[in-house]
Amino acid sequence: MAELVDLQNKFLRDELGEYVEEEAERQRMVDLYAETKLSMQNIAAAIIDGRHHDVDRLTREAIDDDVQALEVMDDGLIAGMALVGIKFRDNFIFVPEVLACARAMKAGMAHIEPILSASGIDPIGKVIMGTVKGDLHDIGKNLCIMMLRGAGFKVVDLGVDTSPDDFLEAVEEHGANLVGMSALLTTTMPNMGRTIEAFIDADLRDDVKVMVGGAPVTPEFADDMGADAYGADAVECVEIAKRLTEESASAHQ
Numbered sequence: 419m420a421e422l423v424d425l426q427n428k429f430l431r432d433e434l435g436e437y438v439e440e441e442a443e444r445q446r447m448v449d450l451y452a453e454t455k456l457s458m459q460n461i462a463a464a465i466i467d468g469r470h471h472d473v474d475r476l477t478r479e480a481i482d483d484d485v486q487a488l489e490v491m492d493d494g495l496i497a498g499m500a501l502v503g504i505k506f507r508d509n510f511i512f513v514p515e516v517l518a519c520a521r522a523m524k525a526g527m528a529h530i531e532p533i534l535s536a537s538g539i540d541p542i543g544k545v546i547m548g549t550v551k552g553d554l555h556d557i558g559k560n561l562c563i564m565m566l567r568g569a570g571f572k573v574v575d576l577g578v579d580t581s582p583d584d585f586l587e588a589v590e591e592h593g594a595n596l597v598g599m600s601a602l603l604t605t606t607m608p609n610m611g612r613t614i615e616a617f618i619d620a621d622l623r624d625d626v627k628v629m630v631g632g633a634p635v636t637p638e639f640a641d642d643m644g645a646d647a648y649g650a651d652a653v654e655c656v657e658i659a660k661r662l663t664e665e666s667a668s669a670h671q
């Protein structure tokens with residue numbers, strides 16, 4: 419078990435001491451950051467502080483120093499966003515500050531995107547990805563898309579606030595057999611189920627596999643609404659996409 423003093427970045431030590439009040443949660447966050455390099459802690463700190471120019475520079479420096487893109491994503495960018503989430507939840511920061519953090523996150527993602535998306539191989543499947551109707555969160559969806567492209571999938575990105583009809587039309591237009599939906603709000607999660615119902619109503623449900631994800635989504639919820647799979651993060655998203663693509667290919671043989 420790590421201690422607060424084990425964190426090399428002073429800003430992170432101060433932030434955790436000041437804003438993470440619950441003991442078990444603070445320990446989890448200390449352990450998370452203590453396992454990472456100082457350069458990753460610096461990126462996380464810059465995300466939390468909403469300093470997009472610093473995230474831009476630090477991420478580029480890390481990549482130039484041969485730190486793996488996945489490590490920068492997990493230990494720097496996503497780790498920083500974890501504390502932003504806690505501060506937002508506990509009303510220490512509000513939408514404008516979170517938007518600054520999201521902008522900083524995007525500045526970092528711009529450097530890892532070309533690396534994670536570069537596959538150079540023939541597409542192994544086509545995926546339609548979108549954040550569901552009423553929901554504007556796209557950071558997690560975009561990370562999944564980068565990883566999918568890097569794994570060799572062709573991805574059609576429908577963006578945010580995607581209606582069931584938009585998903586349906588995209589599947590028909592692109593002849594895709596896999597749909598990925600993201601939701602970050604408990605109020606928009608049911609729109610995943612509504613989209614699946616729209617596929618049933620259009621008699622297209624048997625033609626597509628559906629995977630879902632996003633922080634509030636659980637495997638049970640995914641099961642209840644009739645999705646084929648749930649993924650907890652971008653790495654799982656790729657694993658699921660590969661499995662569902664294989665299942666779909668053997669079902670249509």
Ligand code: B12
Nearest residue numbers: 503507554555556557558600603604631632633649651652
């Ligand atoms: C950033 C953020 C924002 C930004 C979004 C910017 C953007 N471009 O995305 C802004 C400021 C715009 C925003 C707005 C709002 N937000 Co907000 N936001 C967040 C925050 C802090 C981080 C989300 C994030 O990017 N996480 C980092 C990414 C990497 O993680 P992720 O999205 O979970 O994605 C990973 C996995 O889930 C998975 N995954 C994601 N999608 C998919 C899809 C598939 C198919 C698969 C397999 C996997 C998968 O892989 C990803 C990578 O590992 C969360 C807090 C949190 N703990 O989640 C609140 C949070 C989601 N927001 C919340 C709220 C309440 C709001 C607002 C309603 C606030 C308001 N009063 O206006 C609005 C809603 C706007 C709307 N209509 O959508 C609440 C939701 C509460 C709830 N129970 O529903 C949260 C939980 C904060 C809180 N209170 O605790 N928000």
